[in-house]
Amino acid sequence: MNDIDVLLQETRSFPPSAEFKAKAHVHDSRLHDDAGMAPHAFWAREAATLDWMKPWETVCEWTPPRAKWFTGGTLNVSVNCVDRHIHGPRRNKAALIWEGEPGDRRTWTYWDLYREVNLAANMLKRLGVTKGDRVAIYMPMIVESVIAMLACARIGAIHTVVFGGFSPDSLRDRINDCGCKVLITADGGYRRGQTVPLKRNADEALKECPTIEHVLVVMRRRSGVGDETFAEMQEGRDHWWHRLKRQVPKYCEPEEMDAEDVLFILYTSGTTGKPKGIVHTTGGYLTGAAATTKYVFDLKDEDVYWCTADIGWITGHTYLTYGPLANGATCVMYEGAPDWPDKDRFWQICERYGVTVFYTAPTAIRAFMKWGAPFVEKHDLSQLRVLGSVGEPINPEAWMWYHKVIGKERCPIVDTWWQTETGSIMITPLPGVTSTKPGSATTPFPGIKATLLDSQANEIAVGGGLLAITHPWPSMLRTIWGDDQRYVDTYFSKWEGRPDLYFPGDGAKRDDDGFLWILGRVDDVLNVAGHRIGTMEVESALVDHPAVAEAAVVGKSHDLKGQAIAAFVTLRAGFTQSGSLRDELREHVALKIGALARPDDILFSADLPKTRSGKIMRRLLRDIAEGRALGDTTTLADPSVVASLKDQYEAQE
Numbered sequence: 001m002n003d004i005d006v007l008l009q010e011t012r013s014f015p016p017s018a019e020f021k022a023k024a025h026v027h028d029s030r031l032h033d034d035a036g037m038a039p040h041a042f043w044a045r046e047a048a049t050l051d052w053m054k055p056w057e058t059v060c061e062w063t064p065p066r067a068k069w070f071t072g073g074t075l076n077v078s079v080n081c082v083d084r085h086i087h088g089p090r091r092n093k094a095a096l097i098w099e100g101e102p103g104d105r106r107t108w109t110y111w112d113l114y115r116e117v118n119l120a121a122n123m124l125k126r127l128g129v130t131k132g133d134r135v136a137i138y139m140p141m142i143v144e145s146v147i148a149m150l151a152c153a154r155i156g157a158i159h160t161v162v163f164g165g166f167s168p169d170s171l172r173d174r175i176n177d178c179g180c181k182v183l184i185t186a187d188g189g190y191r192r193g194q195t196v197p198l199k200r201n202a203d204e205a206l207k208e209c210p211t212i213e214h215v216l217v218v219m220r221r222r223s224g225v226g227d228e229t230f231a232e233m234q235e236g237r238d239h240w241w242h243r244l245k246r247q248v249p250k251y252c253e254p255e256e257m258d259a260e261d262v263l264f265i266l267y268t269s270g271t272t273g274k275p276k277g278i279v280h281t282t283g284g285y286l287t288g289a290a291a292t293t294k295y296v297f298d299l300k301d302e303d304v305y306w307c308t309a310d311i312g313w314i315t316g317h318t319y320l321t322y323g324p325l326a327n328g329a330t331c332v333m334y335e336g337a338p339d340w341p342d343k344d345r346f347w348q349i350c351e352r353y354g355v356t357v358f359y360t361a362p363t364a365i366r367a368f369m370k371w372g373a374p375f376v377e378k379h380d381l382s383q384l385r386v387l388g389s390v391g392e393p394i395n396p397e398a399w400m401w402y403h404k405v406i407g408k409e410r411c412p413i414v415d416t417w418w419q420t421e422t423g424s425i426m427i428t429p430l431p432g433v434t435s436t437k438p439g440s441a442t443t444p445f446p447g448i449k450a451t452l453l454d455s456q457a458n459e460i461a462v463g464g465g466l467l468a469i470t471h472p473w474p475s476m477l478r479t480i481w482g483d484d485q486r487y488v489d490t491y492f493s494k495w496e497g498r499p500d501l502y503f504p505g506d507g508a509k510r511d512d513d514g515f516l517w518i519l520g521r522v523d524d525v526l527n528v529a530g531h532r533i534g535t536m537e538v539e540s541a542l543v544d545h546p547a548v549a550e551a552a553v554v555g556k557s558h559d560l561k562g563q564a565i566a567a568f569v570t571l572r573a574g575f576t577q578s579g580s581l582r583d584e585l586r587e588h589v590a591l592k593i594g595a596l597a598r599p600d601d602i603l604f605s606a607d608l609p610k611t612r613s614g615k616i617m618r619r620l621l622r623d624i625a626e627g628r629a630l631g632d633t634t635t636l637a638d639p640s641v642v643a644s645l646k647d648q649y650e651a652q653e
């Protein structure tokens with residue numbers, strides 16, 4: 001029971017080239033083997049690469065479901081991300097290469113970052129922020145966002161970053177949930193040529209945020225937005241960042257933080273329901289972030305690393321800010337949309353800065369696929385050497401497209417499975433070691449123990465089941481802010497009497513080589529004629545057809561089968577929808593993975609409903625397919641997509 005059927009067989013395999021292997025940080029199985037036998041020793045070794053003020057006494061204290069890591073140790077995250085790089089050869093190295101959507105550019109060295117973080121930390125102090133206070137950050141993708149996060153870390157304030165695309169209501173709820181004292185925002189930002197009025201949204205939210213005492217406002221200088229009149233400033237409460245900066249001391253002594261002190265709270269993206277305030281701490285989180293960034297991306301000093309995630313998501317915390325900066329890397333940061341002013345913007349950026357490591361999400365890859373290869377081919381991408389994917393399962397055909405068109409069959413792809421809750425990457429290839437397979441996140445990161453279980457906690461050696469983490473890891477969440485019971489109930493109560501087993505909520509399969517394939521969320525699993533089928537495999541069978549760029553499938557109740565499959569499909573450039581294409585796609589699925597999975601309905605659509613972080617929201621598609629009123633749509637990127645789909649679906653019935 002609770003096993004998941006396995007339908008898709010994918011046998012293509014891509015070993016790293018001898019040339020890549022020769023230069024990689026990790027090129028054989030020893031790291032996995034050693035860490036597998038002694039995970040604590042592995043993590044302690046990685047933690048020791050950080051700068052500690054006081055060494056820890058115990059590596060890990062585990063009283064399920066509570067873990068503490070590096071207890072007794074003290075450190076400061078901003079010191080690890082900035083200060084320790086300014087005394088050696090990295091002092092003048094580019095830390096952040098930033099590009100605004102309108103085309104403005106700026107490079108910040110580690111020394112620049114050091115100065116700015118100190119000033120920002122003193123600004124927060126001036127506004128009365130002290131250790132343990134919560135600070136909300138509601139910003140566009142500008143360097144001050146990263147500076148604000150590091151400034152909080154420097155003085156021991158807990159930041160909670162709220163994605164700049166969220167509405168005033170979402171901002172208000174998050175600020176109130178954790179009782180923020182200060183909000184850092186900007187007058188505006190740019191998105192697809194429009195200005196996003198962040199300060200106005202913030203003012204709207206703040207009408208109902210009694211705990212906020214001060215607002216610090218960055219001016220995003222550019223005609224129109226960079227005008228102090230764009231934001232209305234409330235006397236006494238609101239302060240311009242550039243003005244306050246001139247009034248504070250230049251150096252701020254970093255706070256000595258306990259390894260288990262809270263570093264930040266981040267609300268999950270809300271694909272499944274009410275956002276949860278995930279709590280991450282200092283020493284363990286930074287250890288996980290730094291180690292995974294180094295090994296998963298094979299990051300070196302000469303690399304130009306670009307993670308396209310927004311700082312409002314966990315990926316923007318761990319792999320745009322903390323992980324790469326702790327490693328002293330050069331990072332690219334881009335403010336705007338991938339299709340502005342045209343659909344080659346990302347490749348233009350890769351070419352301009354000579355990006356070597358590129359990390360993005362399947363939703364973006366499928367959009368590039370939909371737009372077509374000519375946008376990519378206009379640019380020289382010869383510097384690229386590692387490609388990454390995160391956020392959703394990547395369909396094998398999207399993986400192949402990434403491999404061929406972007407990576408020119410030369411760059412290893414790391415498909416990284418993890419969550420807001422896990423803090424850092426959990427299941428992933430290592431690019432110099434793993435022979436990757438399209439669609440598989442492959443094996444657990446060294447020091448991580450992940451497996452597949454059935455509902456009785458029996459291990460499934462080969463086949464489909466529930467993903468479980470059986471051992472604590474340093475960057476794991478410690479609780480849900482203000483709702484500790486929900487922490488226990490959501491993550492550690494899946495298997496009766498086993499509070500030691502972490503349940504991520506995803507289904508997966510394990511193949512004969514022991515590789516893991518994420519099949520999608522357990523809540524989305526289809527139940528067709530007694531077979532439990534993950535969404536990923538049916539969607540991948542659809543994307544396998546040359547006409548299809550993206551697909552989402554859901555189950556709808558059916559008298560005989562229990563559930564029938566309804567599919568929502570987006571076509572690639574150059575293909576048009578038709579009745580015969582619909583029949584062809586149904587047969588294609590039947591042929592590829594079996595008649596059982598043949599969709600009953602297929603609806604063509606220009607777009608699919610997605611969260612603001614780009615994940616397909618299947619629960620809303622289920623509401624459509626079953627003719628119900630739509631559930632909560634507040635975390636959708638574009639609510640009009642789902643409304644129009646509902647109309648189309650009803651018209652077709």
Ligand code: ATP
Nearest residue numbers: 268269270271272391392393416417418419420518
């Ligand atoms: P919420 O928990 O609020 O519903 P969310 O799960 O979308 O939101 P995140 O923590 O951003 O929030 O996403 C983690 C989830 O994303 C994973 O549980 C998994 O379902 C999916 N995911 C992330 N990376 C991968 C990957 N490489 N392959 C497959 N699925 C992935």
Ligand code: MG
Nearest residue numbers: 268272419505
């Ligand atoms: Mg989740």
